[in-house]
Amino acid sequence: MSSTARQTQADSVAPTSPTSRSPFLRAARGETPDHTPVWFMRQAGRSLPEYRAARQGVGMLESCMTPELIVELTLQPVRRYAVDAAIFFSDIVLPLKAVGVDLDIKPGVGPVVASPVRTLADVEAIPDLEASHVPFVIEAVRGLVDELGETPLIGFAGAPFTVASYLVEGGPSKDHARTKAMMFGAPDVWAALLAKIAGIAAAFLEIQVRAGASAVQLFDSWAGALTPSDYRDFVMPHSASVLRQVGELGVPRIHFGVGTGNLLPLMGEAGADVVGVDWRTPLDRALDLVGPRAVQGNLDPTLVFAPTEVMTARAAEVIEAGRAARGHIFNLGHGVIPSTDPDQLKRLTEFVQGYRPAG
Numbered sequence: 001m002s003s004t005a006r007q008t009q010a011d012s013v014a015p016t017s018p019t020s021r022s023p024f025l026r027a028a029r030g031e032t033p034d035h036t037p038v039w040f041m042r043q044a045g046r047s048l049p050e051y052r053a054a055r056q057g058v059g060m061l062e063s064c065m066t067p068e069l070i071v072e073l074t075l076q077p078v079r080r081y082a083v084d085a086a087i088f089f090s091d092i093v094l095p096l097k098a099v100g101v102d103l104d105i106k107p108g109v110g111p112v113v114a115s116p117v118r119t120l121a122d123v124e125a126i127p128d129l130e131a132s133h134v135p136f137v138i139e140a141v142r143g144l145v146d147e148l149g150e151t152p153l154i155g156f157a158g159a160p161f162t163v164a165s166y167l168v169e170g171g172p173s174k175d176h177a178r179t180k181a182m183m184f185g186a187p188d189v190w191a192a193l194l195a196k197i198a199g200i201a202a203a204f205l206e207i208q209v210r211a212g213a214s215a216v217q218l219f220d221s222w223a224g225a226l227t228p229s230d231y232r233d234f235v236m237p238h239s240a241s242v243l244r245q246v247g248e249l250g251v252p253r254i255h256f257g258v259g260t261g262n263l264l265p266l267m268g269e270a271g272a273d274v275v276g277v278d279w280r281t282p283l284d285r286a287l288d289l290v291g292p293r294a295v296q297g298n299l300d301p302t303l304v305f306a307p308t309e310v311m312t313a314r315a316a317e318v319i320e321a322g323r324a325a326r327g328h329i330f331n332l333g334h335g336v337i338p339s340t341d342p343d344q345l346k347r348l349t350e351f352v353q354g355y356r357p358a359g
């Protein structure tokens with residue numbers, strides 16, 4: 001990276017920057033802010049009536065390519081919940097669409113790829129991502145940073161394994177059988193595919209950070225399908241490459257996956273500043289696994305359907321466990337479930353931000 005780019009980044013986290021005292025960024029850097037910061041994965045989403053209204057008649061990918069809509073959909077949960085961070089409205093397959101891969105996000109299904117990747121030639125046909133592919137992302141990030149003021153914007157990308165699963169399967173998959181068949185049976189094609197996606201993910205994150213995002217999250221949602229040794233041999237080097245490239249920009253890097261209790265040490269070692277923990281691993285146990293890093297998580301997303309006092313009692317346990325961490329960002333253990341009651345999520349946000357430990 002050029003020294004100019006590094007300078008720009010140094011400026012974006014300098015003490016004079018509006019976000020520099022943000023509880024979210026302080027916790028991500030391993031400090032202890034006045035309150036435990038909170039945001040929600042998939043907060044910019046389907047549980048909000050104003051989201052459904054704004055998306056009326058507009059396809060998911062079209063929404064991700066329209067700057068005014070990206071800004072509006074990213075801001076909606078910040079306005080409603082006053083969470084400590086915004087997450088950029090996009091999708092993990094958007095960069096593939098932007099470079100020309102024929103895919104769609106089908107309502108009620110998820111990403112669907114017209115011609116799944118099978119061969120080395122298929123991999124080589126995927127162009128690398130340039131800023132010129134995603135002008136709408138740059139415009140939206142700039143607009144958002146102006147609007148958000150002291151609230152940091154999190155940029156994100158899908159990690160190589162999770163994105164590869166959509167490209168190889170052609171759509172959502174429970175067992176990732178074809179994906180793993182390629183991983184085990186055609187390791188040269190697999191390595192080329194993961195290296196290609198890693199390059200695209202790193203470029204997508206860099207574009208968001210250069211436009212003003214204050215932190216990034218790498219989503220490896222489906223990495224929990226792997227054993228630790230397969231993760232280490234076939235996947236981790238590529239995720240590490242993404243995190244290393246973004247590391248040069250000087251913003252905190254969050255690394256998250258689902259069902260990754262066995263992988264947490266490796267996900268930390270891959271180069272994360274913050275390791276996202278799903279709800280299946282108790283947070284105090286996760287602290288022993290992630291090494292000297294901050295953690296993010298990890299209330300069971302179904303607890304927002306429980307009576308408020310049950311939800312807040314469990315949230316208090318998560319916050320208390322997080323006090324022993326080198327930095328703790330409160331979140332759910334995975335995304336907000338679409339049928340979640342926004343009022344209950346608001347109560348959860350207020351509880352976390354208002355919580356002060358006894359003694």
Ligand code: 1CP
Pocket residue numbers: 040041042043044045046060087088089090091092093105107109110111156162171172173219221335
């Ligand atoms: O029409 C709609 O409203 C489609 C629903 C939807 C939304 C709101 C999809 C389809 N993607 C998104 C936005 C989205 N996707 C965000 C926005 C910001 C926010 O978090 O609020 C983010 C961060 C993502 C990331 C994403 N997309 C992930 C990783 C996070 C996770 O939940 O594990 C994954 C796996 C996807 C793929 C995807 N996109 C959409 C769906 C339904 C899916 C999952 C499909 C499957 O089960 O494989």
